[in-house]
Amino acid sequence: MDTQVLLSYLPRYLQAFCLTVQIGAIGILIAFFLGMVAAFVLHFQLPILSGIFRFYIELFRNTPLLVQLFFIYFGLPRIGIMIPAQACGALGLGLLGGSYMAESFRSGLDAVSIGQSEAALALGMTNRQLFGFVIFPEAFALSIPSIVANVIFLFKETSVFSAISLMDLMFTAKDLIGLYYDTTEALFLLVIFYVIMILPVSLIGHLIEKKTHDRIFGA
Amino acid sequence: MDEILHINNVTKAYEDLTVLDHVSFSVNKGEVVVIVGPSGCGKSTLLRCINAFETIQDGNIVLGGETINPCKEQLHAVRERIGMVFQSYELFPHKTVLQNMTLAPMKVKKIGRKAAEQEAMALLERVGLTEKRDYYPRQLSGGQKQRVAIVRALMMHPEVLLLDEITAALDPEMVREVLEVVIDLAAEGRTMVIVTHELSFARAVADRMIFLDGGRIVEEGTPEAFFDAPGTERLQKFLHSFTYQG
Numbered sequence: 522m523d524t525q526v527l528l529s530y531l532p533r534y535l536q537a538f539c540l541t542v543q544i545g546a547i548g549i550l551i552a553f554f555l556g557m558v559a560a561f562v563l564h565f566q567l568p569i570l571s572g573i574f575r576f577y578i579e580l581f582r583n584t585p586l587l588v589q590l591f592f593i594y595f596g597l598p599r600i601g602i603m604i605p606a607q608a609c610g611a612l613g614l615g616l617l618g619g620s621y622m623a624e625s626f627r628s629g630l631d632a633v634s635i636g637q638s639e640a641a642l643a644l645g646m647t648n649r650q651l652f653g654f655v656i657f658p659e660a661f662a663l664s665i666p667s668i669v670a671n672v673i674f675l676f677k678e679t680s681v682f683s684a685i686s687l688m689d690l691m692f693t694a695k696d697l698i699g700l701y702y703d704t705t706e707a708l709f710l711l712v713i714f715y716v717i718m719i720l721p722v723s724l725i726g727h728l729i730e731k732k733t734h735d736r737i738f739g740a
Numbered sequence: 741m742d743e744i745l746h747i748n749n750v751t752k753a754y755e756d757l758t759v760l761d762h763v764s765f766s767v768n769k770g771e772v773v774v775i776v777g778p779s780g781c782g783k784s785t786l787l788r789c790i791n792a793f794e795t796i797q798d799g800n801i802v803l804g805g806e807t808i809n810p811c812k813e814q815l816h817a818v819r820e821r822i823g824m825v826f827q828s829y830e831l832f833p834h835k836t837v838l839q840n841m842t843l844a845p846m847k848v849k850k851i852g853r854k855a856a857e858q859e860a861m862a863l864l865e866r867v868g869l870t871e872k873r874d875y876y877p878r879q880l881s882g883g884q885k886q887r888v889a890i891v892r893a894l895m896m897h898p899e900v901l902l903l904d905e906i907t908a909a910l911d912p913e914m915v916r917e918v919l920e921v922v923i924d925l926a927a928e929g930r931t932m933v934i935v936t937h938e939l940s941f942a943r944a945v946a947d948r949m950i951f952l953d954g955g956r957i958v959e960e961g962t963p964e965a966f967f968d969a970p971g972t973e974r975l976q977k978f979l980h981s982f983t984y985q986g
């Protein structure tokens with residue numbers, strides 16, 4: 522491996538890294554809130570909305586992100602909706618992630634026992650207090666391991682951003698290989714940067730798991 | 741004596757199955773009423789009706805002059821006046837012992853944190869759990885959890901305390917530590933309605949015993965009369981099933 526080549530590639534990879542992290546983070550943030558809303562709607566079986574969110578979850582959980590991105594990036598402009606590539610990436614990731622997050626949060630909500638609700642109500646809490654102070658925090662803590670897994674999964678999914686010509690890590694590697702044929706160096710940096718991106722997420726995730734889920738419910 | 745709780749002709753049915761059949765009794769201030777009966781006789785359902793966790797088909801329940809109506813919007817205001825302790829403890833797992841105790845007083849009664857914590861510590865001291873204040877429920881034994889659940893209910897200063905088989909899930913050696921707390925509360929003049937299978941405890945703590953069978957009150961009386969001279973054959977049989985010497 523040529524160190525000179527590695528060093529010369531570094532600035533482009535760094536740029537791509539920042540872009541990937543940025544879009545990934547925004548997408549995951551969207552996924553997080555979308556998932557939370559969807560889980561709430563499904564858990565409490567709100568009329569009409571339940572059907573809409575059920576349809577949304579099934580649609581996005583059962584199609585590949587690549588297809589979703591193509592649809593948003595190439596399909597929507599046909600009906601006059603133009604979205605810039607970066608927003609497409611974040612939106613696509615958010616919609617895919619939202620469907621996974623919804624199921625994570627929902628399993629958490631469903632896992633809180635009725636006894637907990639009754640205990641809170643017996644203490645004179647209103648339904649709102651019951652949800653805010655008991656059901657939601659408990660469900661959230663229960664969902665954390667699965668949310669962490671989703672975040673890691675979604676960061677890895679960012680690799681398909683290259684398909685809608687976003688200059689992410691994957692795009693940069695393919696581009697450099699196409700230009701200079703330094704395959705080894707380009708792929709080496711690609712792996713390294715993905716690890717740099719996802720390993721901390723994984724470690725922080727485990728730390729959060731320990732601090733919340735494990736402390737409350739045991740490992 | 742001041743009547744605080746009045747159960748009037750309460751009937752509870754699930755479709756064809758009648759769980760409570762015109763049950764009536766009242767509880768005076770400072771009185772401890774213990775309800776016993778075979779499994780499935782409706783004891784727990786009765787307590788759940790008092791706290792409006794079950795709708796009733798007939799009759800009514802009056803707490804301090806106010807009828808408890810499960811359909812009412814302000815149900816939480818009524819429940820605030822009734823404390824309930826469950827067989828399965830139901831401590832909030834994401835909160836420490838202290839937080840479990842102060843949550844409702846702070847949020848429902850809007851009591852300041854400092855005052856709530858002070859009161860909680862005094863109660864914890866009373867049940868011998870001061871050093872567990874920052875523990876999470878999963879770090880406690882069953883008996884400790886149940887003692888916390890009892891003092892958590894006391895934090896709301898309930899007019900009536902309902903105890904629903906609070907020792908049924910405990911190992912035998914932990915039953916005593918929990919029941920001693922209840923006996924202590926009885927001595928202090930707390931109004932309580934207790935459902936239990938611990939007959940010797942019932943005898944020690946009760947001002948009045950109620951035997952429930954098949955959804956009806958079969959016998960009611962002082963603990964002495966209840967245990968030493970049961971008037972009905974069904975109660976005799978029930979009491980007999982707890983003894984082993986022929």
